[in-house]
Amino acid sequence: MTFPKGFLWGGAIAANQTEGAYLKDGKGLTTVDLLPTGEKRWDIMLGNLPSFQPLEGEFYPSHEAIDFYHRYKEDIALFAEMGFKALRVSVSWTRIFPNGDDHQPNEAGLRFYDDLFDELLKNNIEPVVTIAHFDVPVHLVETYGSWRNRKLVSLFETYATTLFKRYKDKVKYWMTFNEINMLLHLPFVGAGLVFKESDNKKQIQYQAAHHQLVASALAVKACHEISPDAKIGCMLAAGMTYPYTCNPEDVWDAMDKDRESFFFIDVQSRGKYPGYAKRFFKDNNLMINMEDGDEELLKSHTVDYIGFSYYASRATSTDPEINNMTAGNVFGSIENPYLEKSEWGWTIDPKGFRITANQLYDRYQKPLFVVENGLGAVDQLSSDGEVNDDYRIEYLKKHVKEMSEAIKDGVEIIGYTSWGPIDIVSASSGEMKKRYGYIYVDKENDGQGTLTRYKKKSFDWYKKVIETNGEVL
Numbered sequence: 001m002t003f004p005k006g007f008l009w010g011g012a013i014a015a016n017q018t019e020g021a022y023l024k025d026g027k028g029l030t031t032v033d034l035l036p037t038g039e040k041r042w043d044i045m046l047g048n049l050p051s052f053q054p055l056e057g058e059f060y061p062s063h064e065a066i067d068f069y070h071r072y073k074e075d076i077a078l079f080a081e082m083g084f085k086a087l088r089v090s091v092s093w094t095r096i097f098p099n100g101d102d103h104q105p106n107e108a109g110l111r112f113y114d115d116l117f118d119e120l121l122k123n124n125i126e127p128v129v130t131i132a133h134f135d136v137p138v139h140l141v142e143t144y145g146s147w148r149n150r151k152l153v154s155l156f157e158t159y160a161t162t163l164f165k166r167y168k169d170k171v172k173y174w175m176t177f178n179e180i181n182m183l184l185h186l187p188f189v190g191a192g193l194v195f196k197e198s199d200n201k202k203q204i205q206y207q208a209a210h211h212q213l214v215a216s217a218l219a220v221k222a223c224h225e226i227s228p229d230a231k232i233g234c235m236l237a238a239g240m241t242y243p244y245t246c247n248p249e250d251v252w253d254a255m256d257k258d259r260e261s262f263f264f265i266d267v268q269s270r271g272k273y274p275g276y277a278k279r280f281f282k283d284n285n286l287m288i289n290m291e292d293g294d295e296e297l298l299k300s301h302t303v304d305y306i307g308f309s310y311y312a313s314r315a316t317s318t319d320p321e322i323n324n325m326t327a328g329n330v331f332g333s334i335e336n337p338y339l340e341k342s343e344w345g346w347t348i349d350p351k352g353f354r355i356t357a358n359q360l361y362d363r364y365q366k367p368l369f370v371v372e373n374g375l376g377a378v379d380q381l382s383s384d385g386e387v388n389d390d391y392r393i394e395y396l397k398k399h400v401k402e403m404s405e406a407i408k409d410g411v412e413i414i415g416y417t418s419w420g421p422i423d424i425v426s427a428s429s430g431e432m433k434k435r436y437g438y439i440y441v442d443k444e445n446d447g448q449g450t451l452t453r454y455k456k457k458s459f460d461w462y463k464k465v466i467e468t469n470g471e472v473l
């Protein structure tokens, strides 16, 4: 048997893409609540925010999402039917601290997650909890400039500590920041950063990164103190960058691009800023303000495991003639002529999954947790309520196969939670039609639909995978 006993098969979702109920029971406004679908979305994600309130005439998909807030019992029953061992969720910061700097947490918000975790545990599903999945309280953005301000470090520490104390008997797996490297690509999404024309964006981004890294180390410290049996990890948007040719210039460029992401995990896992980052700061005239004791904190409180998402590999070239770009989990990439793409242009590369897992394990020598993987595709619901998503089964089958190869290579992997086991709002596009689920949700891009859930063909496929611990694909 390839997959270890107790392997955490399951799925992963995030509060803002799933829960809806966006101002219910005292919840405050969070950054994602200001992301509409359509043209304005991308610009805002890059840090050009027109207003600290939702705009008239725009449609905001997070406000209702798939109404998981009210329907989680029904959804968890379906996950349990598939045999899930784990469900990765995130806590919405503004359900707990509606403004982010409140003196007391919001009891109704805390109670919601108590009930959610209880329901999971009742169904023998381990909650795997991300503390910050692409959301920052809007009040903190408006008042302090979000993560550019050191103030966020202690506010996050308070938030994280509140969670550890409250849920120490329910949650054994935590992660600090979802796809922490996304801060460099979508600064509003990753860190609530909003820019002025005159801002030195790189400087602000790396200062914000330092603040998140210190906050992450403080969360690791608090978690270990409050809940010694729990494990706390980091979370990287992974996917190896291939050099387009064997020209050493391309090889260096690929290494450099990967290091842009590894930088974060090098700090979180190895406990110090790597030499290449120091050189990068120097070459780019970036000055990172550190306080006394920061280096010691980073050194002493490293993560227990490496959580990562894998959707696609990337390719890079230094030849200006080779410039046909394609999308891929936000990171642009040169099109790889050997590989196919999804309908959204994300490269499909199962072997790249094995390569990436090996690369991460070689580098960090800590257990890996695959906390996102999957195919976003357009599904057709037939009149009798069926969805034949063979393409999704095909994608997942090949990826799980490569994950099993990685395990045979000696890579330690503790679990696999595929992305969006139930259809949810897409983070990058805000669409509903970019579906990842084993469960179809009747809802369209414009918000129309009954929200009824339907099992897709992949539902039974994944159930079998879990039942046989990955032996039957």
Ligand code: BG6
Pocket: 014, 017, 178, 179, 237, 309, 329, 372, 376, 419, 425, 426, 427, 428, 429, 434
């Ligand atoms: C990851 C995020 O980047 O990819 C998720 O952690 C996101 O929040 C997922 O949903 C898939 O991306 P998208 O844009 O297809 O939803």
